Amino acid sequence: MEERSQRAKIGSSGRRWQVVPALGGVGLLIAMVLVAQTPEPPAPLLTATVVAETIVTPSISTQPTPNNPISSLPTVDLADQQLLLVDVNDELKLWNGTGLVQARGRIEHFFSTNNEDLTIDWQREMLFIRSFYWLEARSLRDNRRLWQLPITEREADVETKILDVVSDPFNQLVWLLEKQRATDPFQPATVRLRGLDSRSGLELRRYQAPLLNDQPQVLPTVNGPWLLADGQLWPFDPTSKAFGEPLLDKLEFAQVAPDGKRALVFGDGMLTELDLIKQQTFSQTELTNLPQVSSIECIIASPNLGYVVIIGTIFEESDLSQQIMAYAREGKPIGSWQRQLLAYSTHGVETDISDRIHFLDDQRLVLLHRTGVLEIIDLTTNSKQAISLRADDNLAERLEHWDGFALIPNLTPQALIENPELASLDSTTGFFDPPFESDIDVPLAPTADPQPLGLAIVRDQVLKLWDDGRIKTIDQSSNYSIIRNNAPPLFVDRAGTDLAFFDPTNQITFTVALEPAEAKSLSDFAGISAPDKQSVAFCYSYHLDASADSRVNRCRELDLQTGQTKLFAELPAATLLTPIYWDGRQLTIVGKTYREAKQADEYLVWQTLADDRTQGQMLLQALDLKQLWYVVGSPTVICQSTADEIYSYNVLEQTSHLLTQGVFNHSLRVDLAPNGQSVALLEREYPLKYGKLRMFDTATGAELWHDTSINYQFGDWSGDSQFYLTKRYQTINSIVNTYTRQGKIGHSLLVADGFSDSTPDWSGQRIVLEMYNELFLLERVNEHWLPLRKFSGLQAISDRSFPLTMAYVYPQP
Numbered sequence: 001m002e003e004r005s006q007r008a009k010i011g012s013s014g015r016r017w018q019v020v021p022a023l024g025g026v027g028l029l030i031a032m033v034l035v036a037q038t039p040e041p042p043a044p045l046l047t048a049t050v051v052a053e054t055i056v057t058p059s060i061s062t063q064p065t066p067n068n069p070i071s072s073l074p075t076v077d078l079a080d081q082q083l084l085l086v087d088v089n090d091e092l093k094l095w096n097g098t099g100l101v102q103a104r105g106r107i108e109h110f111f112s113t114n115n116e117d118l119t120i121d122w123q124r125e126m127l128f129i130r131s132f133y134w135l136e137a138r139s140l141r142d143n144r145r146l147w148q149l150p151i152t153e154r155e156a157d158v159e160t161k162i163l164d165v166v167s168d169p170f171n172q173l174v175w176l177l178e179k180q181r182a183t184d185p186f187q188p189a190t191v192r193l194r195g196l197d198s199r200s201g202l203e204l205r206r207y208q209a210p211l212l213n214d215q216p217q218v219l220p221t222v223n224g225p226w227l228l229a230d231g232q233l234w235p236f237d238p239t240s241k242a243f244g245e246p247l248l249d250k251l252e253f254a255q256v257a258p259d260g261k262r263a264l265v266f267g268d269g270m271l272t273e274l275d276l277i278k279q280q281t282f283s284q285t286e287l288t289n290l291p292q293v294s295s296i297e298c299i300i301a302s303p304n305l306g307y308v309v310i311i312g313t314i315f316e317e318s319d320l321s322q323q324i325m326a327y328a329r330e331g332k333p334i335g336s337w338q339r340q341l342l343a344y345s346t347h348g349v350e351t352d353i354s355d356r357i358h359f360l361d362d363q364r365l366v367l368l369h370r371t372g373v374l375e376i377i378d379l380t381t382n383s384k385q386a387i388s389l390r391a392d393d394n395l396a397e398r399l400e401h402w403d404g405f406a407l408i409p410n411l412t413p414q415a416l417i418e419n420p421e422l423a424s425l426d427s428t429t430g431f432f433d434p435p436f437e438s439d440i441d442v443p444l445a446p447t448a449d450p451q452p453l454g455l456a457i458v459r460d461q462v463l464k465l466w467d468d469g470r471i472k473t474i475d476q477s478s479n480y481s482i483i484r485n486n487a488p489p490l491f492v493d494r495a496g497t498d499l500a501f502f503d504p505t506n507q508i509t510f511t512v513a514l515e516p517a518e519a520k521s522l523s524d525f526a527g528i529s530a531p532d533k534q535s536v537a538f539c540y541s542y543h544l545d546a547s548a549d550s551r552v553n554r555c556r557e558l559d560l561q562t563g564q565t566k567l568f569a570e571l572p573a574a575t576l577l578t579p580i581y582w583d584g585r586q587l588t589i590v591g592k593t594y595r596e597a598k599q600a601d602e603y604l605v606w607q608t609l610a611d612d613r614t615q616g617q618m619l620l621q622a623l624d625l626k627q628l629w630y631v632v633g634s635p636t637v638i639c640q641s642t643a644d645e646i647y648s649y650n651v652l653e654q655t656s657h658l659l660t661q662g663v664f665n666h667s668l669r670v671d672l673a674p675n676g677q678s679v680a681l682l683e684r685e686y687p688l689k690y691g692k693l694r695m696f697d698t699a700t701g702a703e704l705w706h707d708t709s710i711n712y713q714f715g716d717w718s719g720d721s722q723f724y725l726t727k728r729y730q731t732i733n734s735i736v737n738t739y740t741r742q743g744k745i746g747h748s749l750l751v752a753d754g755f756s757d758s759t760p761d762w763s764g765q766r767i768v769l770e771m772y773n774e775l776f777l778l779e780r781v782n783e784h785w786l787p788l789r790k791f792s793g794l795q796a797i798s799d800r801s802f803p804l805t806m807a808y809v810y811p812q813p
Helices: 026-036 516-521
Strands: 051-053 081-086 091-095 102-106 117-121 126-130 134-139 145-150 152-155 158-168 173-182 190-196 203-208 217-221 224-229 232-234 251-256 262-267 270-275 280-286 295-301 307-315 320-328 333-340 357-359 364-368 373-378 383-388 404-409 452-458 461-466 471-475 480-484 487-495 498-503 508-513 523-529 535-543 551-559 565-568 576-582 587-595 600-609 612-620 625-629 636-641 645-650 655-661 666-672 678-685 690-697 703-711 714-717 724-728 734-740 743-751 757-760 766-771 774-781 784-792 805-809
Touching (some): 117 158, 224 251, 251 295, 307 357, 357 404, 452 774, 487 523, 508 551, 551 576, 743 766, 757 805, 766 805
Antiparallel strands (some): 051 117, 091 102, 173 190, 190 203, 217 224, 295 307, 320 333, 480 487, 535 551, 666 678, 690 703, 757 766
């Protein structure tokens, strides 16, 4: 297990929970009285849990034609089940396969996001609704609300939030998956499971989960709940009442068989069947012909584990679509269907229809379309049936807004009971406190005098921020910036017919006169500073007149000691020019041009001759390059050749070194160090979730190290190229890792919630995280990240329309 930054636990959040029964308060006692008056229905046969999340359902590209008139519905075999649907008005609807859809009550505070679930307890005939504020437990027969719990509660300095609800048919209870975090977000969040009696809400069991990053999936088994989290399977030991060491890695899916003793898992392209009792592998099969999609949204299996269905998203030039691919247990593909997604006027484009697809039985899929059409696909015969669920074509309520559906037992509904209205967070007094984010309490290092935190850009203004909340505007307008070595950037702005270069270090402004045509249409500015910060080179474009073919590119040098400028006369033929290396004598430029016929960018690398700005030479031509990665300041670029070779190229020595052989179906992220001596490559095979992070020495092409179980993440190099910091937002604990050319170092920084952005300082010893409405400055001390300073009150200077961007982080004083 990797080491993690973790300071002392605060208050009660560090306790290890034991298995103790507990009651849920006065509301629970009232619910128990109601339950006592309700006869217990007979328990049906054991079966797997059915969960349907509510997100906007996309339409299909080739719309199936319903085989029935809208005014009536045919008889459909639903395998002794009923459909439970949620419409746009948050009304519950039932359909048993015959007749019309029936209304069965309303859900309160139920919004169309990924945060709400419907969970079915088949044995107790219960429906659990997780809405924005409340978890409700209702009877499927009469809609009676038996008990409810708030989604979020606070006690002292700990917030507890219900993330998921899972029915356990083997232990006759329902599991609440809960995240607990303290007021200090740099204290790692924890996960616990509480097992409740479905009908009374009485707590029967409580277990503490291991320290996790991503939200786990709860897998009920005969021996207790297992977890799928962080790509691993965490077994539960019924003897010690705790979770054991994780099994396997790179896992993306797991489903338990109806007997609770076997499971099917998928990871790294392999299907593996496990004996959960002996924790041994029954069989392992490679899935052939994985779907050609960008990513896998969801995987489901038939109840008997005989079929596996993968749902993936296809990103194309003009639209988004979903591919549904079915496989036999032996790994052979048996069918594939594609569905077109539909833009939703108020929620953008929904890219996931995975929660609109369920196995109806061991052989048939059922899919709900946004148009209100239900499609049933028989995997054994590849036959399809489409049924319209719209009872009236003139309904103001349009069924393309169905929020989701679930499969429930084929019970006989009783007289509908209307439930008292539940209070919302805003209208509740006494029970809820103000939003948790407003009470963030982070212990900071003591400081005698206020210190500058960094420079930020908001609405084109350059602001200097102090850790005591002070703000000073040091530049009223900045359209561009030029990064410099171990110093604040130069800020560049249009000042009438001039370009103004502002140095925040000495508060000096240099101006460069522009020609009338330049001043009128200047665009695509990009600049670079010499390592000694004595001069800068910059390129831009402008138009001689209004015609599209009058575009002109120009590159110039500005001497920051004298204010004099020089012109680079000969430039490459490309649309966009970016200067990437400038040593005060020689300039290297990357040219990029979009080719409509190829639907791709073309790249070239151009270099001026030393001390002669009237000439230039082509170092790399577009015909030799399929892709190019570069960083301003680096004398090395990373190239992908037409033969899919990934190699480094040094523009000063004009030498190349092979790094790896590219593969056409691989996703590749390249993070090149500013000094060009190291490069990190994150490689992932489509459509798998986990990939490999590798670091290379660009001067030799040698691989320095690799990590083979990496989920997608973003990386930033420190300005001095000594540290490579990766970050990934995750539901439980977001994470920041630090790497060098020797591999991963120190302790991971765990953040108990997400952060919107992070910016390291020049040396990589400090990092600024933007969280909520505050900026936190952390410093590396003895391989741990410790919070030192903070800046509060971002809402006063920035918002979603005008976000704050950190331009520079001040180093240690």
